[in-house]
Amino acid sequence: DPVSLLAEPGARAEDLDRIRIEWGLDQPWPVQYLAFAKNIFTGELGKSFNYQMPVSTLYFQRLPNSLELAFAATLISFIIGIPAGLISAVKVNTAWDNAGKVIALFGLAVPGFWLGLVLILIFSVWLGWLPTSGQGGWRNLIMPAVALGWYFAASLLRLTRSSMLEVMRSEYIKLARLKGLPGYVVIAMHAFKNALIPVLTLAGVNLVVMINAAVIIEVIFAWPGIGRLLYEGIFQRDFPLVQGVVMEAGIMIVLINLTIDILYAYIDPRIRLTR
Incomplete structure (x- = not known):
């Protein structure tokens, strides 16, 4: 009751x-x-039992912290995943490609919370380079962002590689090569741009997941975000808080997916809104 x-x-x-x-x-x-x-429809999602505050107020107080962590993790996943996937596709069936496959396998197999604990052990306990928890600056952001973004970097690597390989087998890519265009022009100006469509979709989905599902990472690193707020609501049986956070997460998923659909037309000229 x-x-x-x-x-x-x-x-x-x-x-x-x-x-x-x-x-x-x-x-x-x-x-x-x-x-x-x-x-x-009025933005009123109830009042938290524990905090005695509107759920919407609590959610938007924590949202900037989760966005900070999610964007940092997304940046890390882009820096690692997309270039590695691009190199694996261009250097297919070589040592570079095999190295990319190993990175992807490691990223998909290692749980984020386990990686986070390992990072704390190495860089905080043994080396003393980074703080273990809290939100106080860019040094506090490094380990949770890496722990959260590593899995998504691996998924971006795999998708970028497969998408690039599919595009590079297309007839227009073969025609561009027959015209004598330099390899880097074919890859950068023609192949990579068209291969970005599925990558953009996955990146948008990953961003939503990072914001709303980084519960364990935020708890491990004591990061004051939405995931930790949801964790507190569940264990304190704060039903309005849990309902509100889940509802806001669903709305965010719809809005980001809509934004991605609109961006498709600007990336691929073959995709246009029809009247």
């Missing part, structure tokens, strides 16, 4: 009834659901 979380120990029955009426918990479940659905 959520009322037990809101009432003081030893509260009387009339106090419990008053809390139920105040929070609308005396209404039938269908009525409570309809009220929740109605409030979604």
Whole structure:
């Protein structure tokens, strides 16, 4: 019963009834659901049991921290994944390609939370180079961003490689080579641009996942983001907080996917909005 979380120990029955009426918990479940659905359109996602604050306020207080971590992890995944995938595709069936496959396999096989613990052990406990937790500057951001972005770097590597290989087998790429265009022009100006479509899709999905699903990473590094807020809500049985965070995450997924669809037309001229 959520009322037990809101009432003081030893509260009387009339106090419990008053809390139920105040929070609308005396209404039938269908009525409570309809009220929740109605409030979604006004941005009112309820009030947190634990923080005694609107869920939307809590969410947007933590959102900048999660965005900071997600963008840093995305940058790391881009720096590692896309160039490595590009090199693997251009140097297919060589030592460079095999090295890229090993990096991708390692990135997909190693859990982010385990990598985070290893990073803490090496760079904080043994070497003392980086702080273990908290948010206080760029040095606090390095280890959680690497732990969060490594898996997505591996997935970007694999997708970039496969997409580039598919594009480089296309007829227009063969024609560009027959015209005598330099190899770097064919790759940079023709092949890579068209290979970016699936990569952009995955990058957008990865960004949403990083923002909303970095629960364990944020807990390990005590990063005050949305993931840690969700973790606190679950363990404190703060039902409005959990509902609100999940709802905001769903809205963010829809908006980012819509943005990606719009960007398609600017990357690939074959994709245009039709009347």
